[in-house]
Amino acid sequence: MSEVFHIAKHFSISERAVVFEGDCLELLKNVPSDSIQLIITSPPYNLGKEYERKLKPEEYFDQQRKVITECSRVLNKTGSICWQVGNFVDSSSIIPIDNILYPIFRDLGFKMRNRIIWHFEHGLHASKRFSGRYETILWFTKTDDYVFNLDPIRVPQKYPGKKFFKGPKKGQYSSNPLGKNPGDLWIFPNVKSNHVEKTIHPCQFPVELVDRLVLSMTNQNDWVLDPFLGVGTTIVSAIRNNRRGAGAEIVKKYVTIAHDRISKAQKGRLPIRLYTQPVFDPQYAGKNLTNAPWLKPLPQDNGQLKLMEKAGNLYRKAK
Numbered sequence: 001m002s003e004v005f006h007i008a009k010h011f012s013i014s015e016r017a018v019v020f021e022g023d024c025l026e027l028l029k030n031v032p033s034d035s036i037q038l039i040i041t042s043p044p045y046n047l048g049k050e051y052e053r054k055l056k057p058e059e060y061f062d063q064q065r066k067v068i069t070e071c072s073r074v075l076n077k078t079g080s081i082c083w084q085v086g087n088f089v090d091s092s093s094i095i096p097i098d099n100i101l102y103p104i105f106r107d108l109g110f111k112m113r114n115r116i117i118w119h120f121e122h123g124l125h126a127s128k129r130f131s132g133r134y135e136t137i138l139w140f141t142k143t144d145d146y147v148f149n150l151d152p153i154r155v156p157q158k159y160p161g162k163k164f165f166k167g168p169k170k171g172q173y174s175s176n177p178l179g180k181n182p183g184d185l186w187i188f189p190n191v192k193s194n195h196v197e198k199t200i201h202p203c204q205f206p207v208e209l210v211d212r213l214v215l216s217m218t219n220q221n222d223w224v225l226d227p228f229l230g231v232g233t234t235i236v237s238a239i240r241n242n243r244r245g246a247g248a249e250i251v252k253k254y255v256t257i258a259h260d261r262i263s264k265a266q267k268g269r270l271p272i273r274l275y276t277q278p279v280f281d282p283q284y285a286g287k288n289l290t291n292a293p294w295l296k297p298l299p300q301d302n303g304q305l306k307l308m309e310k311a312g313n314l315y316r317k318a319k
């Protein structure tokens with residue numbers, strides 16, 4: 001864990017953590033060009049949440065364009081932007097926000113590297129369409145010469161014991177012992193009431209999601225910036241991983257919580273869900289209420305098991 005340092009109120013390149021209370025464009029004004037390695041954010045979705053005034057779609061688009069343009073200015077040549085978004089929902093009709101924001105990035109010359117699908121299990125239950133259970137992270141780089149460290153974010157292989165069965169490497173393990181590329185479909189629980197990281201903020205993103213972006217797209221001591229900071233998750237991840245973090249937030253109570261979380265994270269005292277923890281499965285954990293009382297338990301299918309056993313015996317005999 002990194003050393004304990006103070007949390008600055010205004011951006012200065014010599015700081016380690018900056019929480020600016022106010023509009024993100026004001027914070028960005030004071031950030032030098034080409035100084036930030038990674039910008040991660042989950043902007044307001046214009047859904048009329050407690051922290052947002054619902055704007056007309058053109059107004060929202062215009063506001064986002066201004067912020068993204070400033071982010072482009074402050075971003076380093078080897079840097080990345082990750083914009084994490086969901087959908088507008090309007091009378092049960094959805095408008096994918098990533099689709100409408102993509103042209104802004106494209107027109108600024110950004111190159112899209114992945115459209116990551118973040119899948120989670122909890123949310124509103126829709127009755128006239130399928131319930132929404134994913135959001136996306138649009139990952140853009142400023143140039144082709146960008147930082148991407150795969151090793152720190154590898155995940156366990158499915159078959160680590162698999163070996164080459166022919167050729168010069170016959171008998172050697174065939175997969176990378178450090179693990180495999182996690183792919184572009186990410187499964188992390190969203191931060192709802194039972195999540196250890198939950199605060200009063202209605203739309204926090206989980207630290208493990210930000211960690212994966214920070215570890216792969218930055219190096220130690222690089223700057224990570226979040227223009228829509230909320231309760232400080234991006235800075236928490238930055239400092240846990242020995243990077244520098246800055247962000248802006250307009251709502252005072254979220255700023256206060258961000259300060260508290262960052263201070264606790266510095267001391268290693270902030271409860272965090274680690275990506276190595278399996279996703280909670282209530283049935284597997286033997287929780288009450290996971291069996292529907294109106295259904296009889298299914299009889300064990302011995303027929304199927306016998307069939308598989310017979311097939312196995314035949315196969316062994318044939319060998």
Ligand SMILES: C[S@@+](CC[C@H](N)C(=O)[O-])C[C@H]1O[C@@H](n2cnc3c(N)ncnc32)[C@H](O)[C@@H]1O
Nearest residue numbers: 023024051204205228229230231233248249250
């Ligand atoms: C979706 S939330 C981000 C939550 C954050 N990812 C977290 O984990 O806490 C968007 C945040 O942006 C803030 N916000 C909205 N407009 C802003 C602006 N112009 N400048 C700075 N923050 C703003 C909102 O108050 C809200 O907390």
